Amino acid sequence: DGGITQSPKYLFRKEGQNVTLSCEQNLNHDAMYWYRQDPGQGLRLIYYSQIVNDFQKGDIAEGYSVSREKKESFPLTVTSAQKNPTAFYLCASSIGSGQPYEQYFGPGTRLTVT
C-alpha cells in the first residue's frame, strides 16, 4: 500500500525536551510538508521541502527544525525553543512543486508537552 506514515500517533514530552516526529512516504513524491493544526486556527505550514537536501521555512518555523536526507523521509524536530508545542502535527506530500499537484496527508501525530 502506498501512503504516508507518521509515528508515533501520540507523543508526550516534558517541557524543555526536544522531540522528533517521523514522516515517511512511499509514493515517490518529491515534495513534503509539515503542518501544525490547533483548534479554531486551521492548518499552518511549518516547513516544506521540494527536493532532497533542500527545505524552506513556512509561516511558523520558529522553534522547529527539519532535515531531508532521503526522498522518502522528512522528520520534524520540535525544540525547546518552541513556546507552545502542544498541537496536532500533520505531514503531507505531493508529486512535485510549483505545479497544481494534489496533496496527500498522513494520519498525524498528537504532541502533548507538559
Added chain:
Amino acid sequence: KQEVTQIPAALSVPEGENLVLNCSFTDSAIYNLQWFRQDPGKGLTSLLLIQSSQREQTSGRLNASLDKSSGRSTLYIAASQPGDSATYLCAVRPRNRDDKIIFGKGTRLHILP
C-alpha cells in the same frame, strides 16, 4: 495576500438531505482548489481536486464547483448519511512562486440520524 474562508463553521442537518458547503477565496490567481475531509483526531483525506481551468468535479455523492471570477467554490453532498459527519476543509494553491497551499478553517458537519 490570499485568504480562504469557510462559512458556516459548523452545520447540522437531518440524514437524507442534500447540502452545500461554501468556500471563498480572495485572489482568483490559483492553480487549483482541493476539498478535504477530516475525521476527529485523523489526517486529511482528499475528496476532490479542481484545476483552475475546470468548473466542477464529481465523485459519487459529492460534487465540487469552482467559480474563479467570484472567488467561490461549493461542495455539494447528496443524500447525506451519518457517516458524512466530519470536518470539511477547502484549500487553494496560489499561482505564485511559493509552494504553499492556503487552507480554510473548515466546516464541521453533523448529520443527524
